[in-house]
Amino acid sequence: MLILNRKKDESIQIGDDIEIKVIAVEGEQVKIGIDAPRSMDVYRKEIYIKIQEENKEASAASDELVNLLKSFKKE
Numbered sequence: 677m678l679i680l681n682r683k684k685d686e687s688i689q690i691g692d693d694i695e696i697k698v699i700a701v702e703g704e705q706v707k708i709g710i711d712a713p714r715s716m717d718v719y720r721k722e723i724y725i726k727i728q729e730e731n732k733e734a735s736a737a738s739d740e741l742v743n744l745l746k747s748f749k750k751e
Contacts, residue, residue, distance in 0.1 A: 680688060687697040694716070699707040710718050719727065 682688060682698045684698050684701055687695050689695050693713050695711040697709045697711070699709045701707075712718055
């Protein structure tokens with residue numbers, strides 16, 4: 677993991693298209709701004725993990741449905 681120190685109004689550049697800027701520091705909270713292409717999804721990590729879990733559940737349900745349909749075709 678790369679660890680960088682940044683102050684208010686300082687940024688981190690990732691590649692040509694992504695800039696992460698420190699907007700404010702208030703106590704233990706840091707507000708950041710992310711400038712990235714609209715085609716790139718940006719999520720808070722806890723939301724990203726939830727999306728991944730829901731996608732796994734949906735995929736498992738889809739697999740079960742496909743298997744059920746295949747079992748009907750065999751008869």
